[in-house]
Amino acid sequence: MTVTEEIETRGTTTVADRAVQRIATRLVTEMEGVGGSSRRMLGLTVGGSEPKIDARVRGEQVTLDVELSVAYPASVPKTTEAAREQLTREVAELTGLIVDRVDITVTSLRGADSGERRVR
Template identity: 60%
Template sequence: MTVEAPQRRGTTVVADRAVQRIAEQVITGLDGVGGAARRVLGVAVGSGDPEQPANVTARVRDGRVSLAVELSVGYPAPVAHTTRAARERLAREVGELTGLVVERVDITVTALHSDRSRERSLA
């Protein structure tokens, strides 16, 4: 019985959609990050919903991943710190879970959300 070398056994392809779903799960676990603001004709309307997931688009080419993320950040958290933490975690965890190299994570903050606005909507 002869075993072929690993490079001759076949290839594994991870689809864009699979990477997108993984990234959505990773970003959902981050504190202070919520869903993107709703858009009407390309204009953000209202604030983001902290209970909704962020919008993620993934592109996989030649074993490399580019992510585009639209999200809201909890007020008064520092936006730069929150997005840096999100970018680092996405790159690390998506890379670990897929075995791909995450070379780019673009983040667009579409709104700020606060716990107070959430409390008002529950009252």
């Protein structure tokens, strides 16, 4: 069997949307200055432990929709651009797929976690 024949008889690997979603979520949670997506209900912040990511795989291409928070006073444009670049590069590297679009929605700005409580 020649190399060409061998390549033509190989199967394909399919990467599920959920697998890409989990990879992207892990990558975002490890980024500096980025946090979970939070919602507001009746004026109160609700939830927000993890970024919300929706991944859609179509053939060899991936589209990511990301909802996250940015640590104040970090620059929102710089933080989201860094997140977009890192997701594009690392998801492609880990999955072998082409990340054609990363849409990021910033749901809130969050204060820096100091680790200590303040009493007023």
